[in-house]
Amino acid sequence: xxxxxxxxxxxxxxxxxxxxxxxxxxxxxxxxxxxxxxxxxxxxxxxxxxxxxxxxxxxxxxxxxxxxxxxxxxxxxxxxxxxxxxxxxxxxxxxxxxxxxxxxxxxxxxxxxxxxxxxxxxxxxxxxxxxxxxxxxxxxxxxxxxxxxxxxxxxxxxxxxxxxxxxxxxxxxxxxxxxxxxxxxxxxxxxxxxxxxxxxxxxxxxxxxxxxxxxxxxxxxxxxxxxxxxxxxxxxxxxxxxxxxxxxxxxxxxxxxxxxxxxxxxxxxxxxxxxxxxxxxxxxxxxxxxxxxxxxxxxxxx
Amino acid sequence: xxxxxxxxxxxxxxxxxxxxxxxxxxxxxxxxxxxxxxxxxxxxxxxxxxxxxxxxxxxxxxxxxxxxxxxxxxxxxxxxxxxxxxxxxxxxxxxxxxxxxxxxxxxxxxxxxxxxxxxxxxxxxxxxxxxxxxxxxxxxxxxxxxxxxxxxxxxxxxxxxxxxxxxxxxxxxxxxxxxxxxxxxxxxxxxxxxxxxxxxxxxxxxxxxxxxxxxxxxxxxxxxxxxxxxxxxxxxxxxxxxxxxxxxxxxxxxxxxxxxxxxxxxxxxxxxxxxxxxxxxxxxxxxxxxxxxxxxxxxxxxxxxxxxxxxxxxxxxxxxxxxxxxxxxxxxxxxxxxxxxxxxxxxxxxxxxxxxx
Ligand SMILES: Nc1ncnc2c1ncn2[C@@H]1O[C@H](COP(=O)(O)OP(=O)(O)OP(=O)(O)O)[C@@H](O)[C@H]1O
Ligand SMILES: [Mg+2]
Numbered sequence: 001x002x003x004x005x006x007x008x009x010x011x012x013x014x015x016x017x018x019x020x021x022x023x024x025x026x027x028x029x030x031x032x033x034x035x036x037x038x039x040x041x042x043x044x045x046x047x048x049x050x051x052x053x054x055x056x057x058x059x060x061x062x063x064x065x066x067x068x069x070x071x072x073x074x075x076x077x078x079x080x081x082x083x084x085x086x087x088x089x090x091x092x093x094x095x096x097x098x099x100x101x102x103x104x105x106x107x108x109x110x111x112x113x114x115x116x117x118x119x120x121x122x123x124x125x126x127x128x129x130x131x132x133x134x135x136x137x138x139x140x141x142x143x144x145x146x147x148x149x150x151x152x153x154x155x156x157x158x159x160x161x162x163x164x165x166x167x168x169x170x171x172x173x174x175x176x177x178x179x180x181x182x183x184x185x186x187x188x189x190x191x192x193x194x195x196x197x198x199x200x201x202x203x204x205x206x207x208x209x210x211x212x213x214x215x216x217x218x219x220x221x222x223x224x225x226x227x228x229x230x231x232x233x234x235x236x237x238x239x240x241x242x243x244x245x246x247x248x249x250x251x252x253x254x255x256x257x258x259x260x261x262x263x264x265x266x267x268x269x270x271x272x273x274x275x276x277x278x279x280x281x282x283x284x285x286x287x288x289x290x291x292x293x294x295x296x297x298x299x300x301x302x
Numbered sequence: 303x304x305x306x307x308x309x310x311x312x313x314x315x316x317x318x319x320x321x322x323x324x325x326x327x328x329x330x331x332x333x334x335x336x337x338x339x340x341x342x343x344x345x346x347x348x349x350x351x352x353x354x355x356x357x358x359x360x361x362x363x364x365x366x367x368x369x370x371x372x373x374x375x376x377x378x379x380x381x382x383x384x385x386x387x388x389x390x391x392x393x394x395x396x397x398x399x400x401x402x403x404x405x406x407x408x409x410x411x412x413x414x415x416x417x418x419x420x421x422x423x424x425x426x427x428x429x430x431x432x433x434x435x436x437x438x439x440x441x442x443x444x445x446x447x448x449x450x451x452x453x454x455x456x457x458x459x460x461x462x463x464x465x466x467x468x469x470x471x472x473x474x475x476x477x478x479x480x481x482x483x484x485x486x487x488x489x490x491x492x493x494x495x496x497x498x499x500x501x502x503x504x505x506x507x508x509x510x511x512x513x514x515x516x517x518x519x520x521x522x523x524x525x526x527x528x529x530x531x532x533x534x535x536x537x538x539x540x541x542x543x544x545x546x547x548x549x550x551x552x553x554x555x556x557x558x559x560x561x562x563x564x565x566x567x568x569x570x571x572x573x574x575x576x577x578x579x580x581x582x583x584x585x586x587x588x589x590x591x592x593x594x595x596x597x598x599x600x601x602x603x604x605x606x607x608x609x610x611x612x613x614x615x616x617x618x619x620x621x622x623x624x625x626x627x628x629x630x631x632x633x634x635x636x637x638x639x640x641x642x643x644x645x646x647x648x649x650x651x652x653x654x655x656x657x658x659x
Contacts, residue, residue, distance in 0.1 A: 085639075093451035097382070097406035103336065115564075116601040116636045121478060124377040124537045127544050128564050133595040168595045236641045243644060247583070255583045256651040263632070263648035267640040 040078040045087060053091040056081075060098050063106055077106045085112035092119045099125050139163035139173050146174065152181065155189040162193050198233050199241065206245030213287035218280070225279055235275035239266045239282065246286060254293050261285045337543045338536050341511055343383045345391055350535075351503045352380055355494045359388050367439065368392075368472045370464065372488060374480040375496025378536030381476045382447055384496075389443050397438060406447035416459045420444055424467035442471045449475040450482035457484045464490055498533020507535060508542060517546050518553035526556040530563035566598050571606050575614075578653045586650050590643065600642035604629055604649065611653075621656040628652045 035042040041063055045052040063079055084092075099108060099122075108126075115123060134142070140159045147154035154177070162180065166173035176193060184191050205224045208217060228238055243262045247255055262282060269278035343349045346359050355373070362368045368388075373381040389402045403423045405415075423444065446452070446460075464473055464487070475491060477483060499507075505524055512519055523545070531538035545558045560567075570593060577585045593603060608629055611622060632649045636642065 090451060093448055097447055100339075100382075103339065114642055115599040116642060117639050121377040124534050125540075127540055127562070130564055130597040132597040240641060240643055243647075252581075252583060256655050259644070259648045259651045263635065263640070263644050266644050267635040267638060270639040270641075 040080060042080040042082065044082045045091060052087055053094050056087075056091045056094045056098075060095075060102065060106065060108075078109060079106055080109045080111065082111045083113075084110040085114055085117040089119065092122055096121050096125065133168040134170055136160070136163045136168070139166055139168070139170060142170060143173060143177050146177070152185070152187070154187055157189040158187050158191065158193070165193055165195065198228060198231060202228065202238065202241045203245055206242055206249075209246065209283060209287065210249045210290070213291040218284060218287065221283055222276070222280055225276060225283075229276060235269055235279060236266060238275075238279060239269065242279070242282070250290070251293070254289065257289055258286060261289070336540075337511060337515070338539050341507075341539065343380065343387050346384065346387050349380050349384050349387065350507060351499045352384065352494075352496055355384060355496070358492070358494070359384070363388065363391060368441070368443070368474075370468075370472055370491040371474040372480070372483065372491035372493045373474070373476045373496060374478065374483075374493070376478060376498055376532075376534060378531075378534035378538075379496040379498060380535070381496050385443075385445055385474050385476065389445070392439050392443075394438075401441075402443045402445065404445045404447060406445075413453075413456050413459045416456050416463065420460070420463055421467075424463065424471040426470075440470075443474060444471055445474045445476070447476045448478075450477035450479050454484050457487050461486050461490070499535050500533070501528045504528055504531065504533070504535060504538055508538060511539065511542065515546065517542075518551075520553055520555050522556040523554045523559050526559040526563075530559060530565060564599070564602060566593075566602055566606055570596075570598070571603070571610055574603075574607065574650065575610060575653075578650055579657050581654055581658045583651065583654070586654060587647065590646050590650060594643060594646070600646055601633065601636055603646065604633060604636075607649075617657065621659060624656055625649075625653050 041059075043055070043059060045055045045059075060079060063077055081087075095108075110118075110122075110126060112118060115128060140156070140163045143159045143162060144154055144156070147159075158180070159177075162173055162176050166176060176195075179194060180187065180191065183194070201224070205221055205228075208224075209221060211217075225238065229235065239262065243259070247258055250258055265278045265282040265285070268281075269275055272278060346356055346363070349356055359368075371385070373385065375381060389398055393401045403420070405419070424442065449457075460473075473491070475483065475487070480488065480493070480495075505528065508524060508527060511517075527538050527541060530541065541559060541562050542554075544562050545554045548558060548562070574589055574593065577589045580586075594600070608626070611617070611625055611629075614622070617625075628649055632645045635645050
């Protein structure tokens with residue numbers, strides 16, 4: 001946003017949300033909402049799942065073909081595509097020549113969490129700008145600035161503890177800070193920083209897996225995973241959370257093995273359709289590994 | 303504004319559009335053209351390094367005939383440029399509009415389109431003279447750029463069309479992966495592989511551009527460009543332009559290029575290997591998180607790790623092979639979109655185990 005403001009002046013702040021409708025070749029109707037101003041348009045094409053290619057094709061062409069009305073400032077528009085790493089390969093291919101052809105009227109800014117999932121042909125066409133996550137110190141600083149503007153006093157220790165738990169994510173840190181504010185004000189330096197509900201829930205789930213390894217427990221755990229999924233917690237986040245919780249309960253030797261199977265099942269999860277199968281398979285596998293290990297150890301004792 | 307971001311100022315794309323644009327409003331936008339487009343080869347002779355293709359194409363240009371073509375090779379090696387240049391020299395700028403149909407992945411290319419659009423275009427026979435009476439080749443060209451994203455059904459539909467219209471139309475398919483093109487199509491075309499550009503040629507091209515744009519640079523910087531671009535001239539040029547925006551009048555150094563290309567500092571990689579030696583899962587995990595938070599991409603990390611591991615002296619061949627095998631698996635998984643943190647941990651925990659043997 002700041003970059004855009006530099007380019008076009010305050011005009012870009014006149015935002016509007018629009019619904020765009022597309023029809024796929026197979027006559028399916030798609031709807032996607034975009035945020036746009038006279039100068040730019042922001043879309044998250046992965047919102048429409050595997051039909052994203054159509055959106056890319058149509059949207060960019062319409063934007064690119066309409067020339068800037070008042071071309072006093074810059075003679076190109078900016079299209080911001082977010083979560084490019086979630087685009088299908090198809091859609092990424094669709095971007096390739098479009099980017100080159102319409103360079104006169106339209107520039108793309110692609111945002112993604114990692115370039116690993118962007119095809120080389122696209123990477124070759126872009127200038128990569130790495131945006132590092134803020135350090136704990138920076139987050140602490142930001143939190144203090146915000147609180148000052150809001151007229152609150154935030155003890156340094158608390159700010160630091162929130163930053164520690166924020167996983168280096170500023171949005172998360174700010175939300176957590178707000179939650180603390182609701183909990184108790186004035187702040188105290190040692191007040192509890194609560195994690196989001198679902199994280200606690202996930203931690204509990206991991207504990208249950210550690211406590212007992214049996215088909216029955218597996219069934220119970222499955223219910224809990226379903227609950228997380230229905231609250232739209234992304235499956236890879238669940239996997240990562242589970243892995244971290246489980247690993248902290250394992251011995252050195254075991255850790256390697258567990259990580260390997262997590263890597264295996266998470267990969268499967270990305271390829272497959274139903275996340276629950278793969279998460280459950282991982283849990284079952286973990287139970288098996290863990291149980292065998294415990295039994296071996298007990299046998300060694302005697 | 304930070305000069306870095308000026309790299310992509312208003313500019314223009316294919317020469318065709320450029321010409322259109324300059325006619326319409328002769329605004330002085332010229333100086334803002336991205337260099338990739340500015341230095342796109344205008345004639346077949348300009349295309350560097352792809353001698354085989356160039357010589358065949360030139361022969362056909364003399365005889366004013368073309369076979370069906372299939373170009374394949376990695377990004378930024380001149381495929382699109384070559385065919386555009388060839389059709390320009392065959393038909394000249396004006397005729398190109400009526401004689402050349404360019405379809406790429408951004409156009410809808412299902413079966414129906416192949417049937418309708420290509421057929422309609424191909425059906426009308428082309429005369430051997432231009433409207434103003436000069437002789438020109440009596441055929442049309444259909445360019446299917448980025449053909450590897452066409453479904454195989456659409457490709458199959460193309461087969462018949464290709465044969466039926468062979469009198470009036472030549473097809474040129476372009477793709478990165480030749481294995482995505484179905485065999486019956488591939489066998490109807492003269493195949494040309496576009497090689498990644500050799501260092502020497504990259505170097506000359508870049509020097510050329512530097513001279514024309516009045517840029518000062520250090521020799522080392524060019525070396526860094528060779529290394530980071532991996533034979534992809536477009537990438538090299540983009541990096542060069544960004545670097546020159548970044549530095550302005552100053553001369554470009556190796557460090558600038560690495561910074562722009564997203565190469566990870568050697569220290570970071572060494573550190574990863576060091577924590578693996580510590581045989582502590584917690585330490586490894588902390589370091590991996592650190593690297594990911596810093597915004598480095600996992601594929602870049604494993605690429606550089608690989609370079610380092612192969613050279614490690616204190617690891618046996620057996621251990622190296624185990625690690626490299628895992629590396630390959632991780633690479634594939636990352637391509638499929640698996641989680642970076644989990645994959646990296648899986649790789650590093652194997653390394654940890656192998657190193658403590
Ligand atoms: N062999 C070459 N000779 C001269 N310039 C080249 C060559 N290869 C690439 N370039 C430069 O790189 C730019 C991009 O090349 P081009 O569009 O032809 O790549 P491509 O092979 O079609 O890539 P992709 O597979 O990504 O479509 C050109 O504008 C030109 O500046
Ligand atoms: Mg191309």
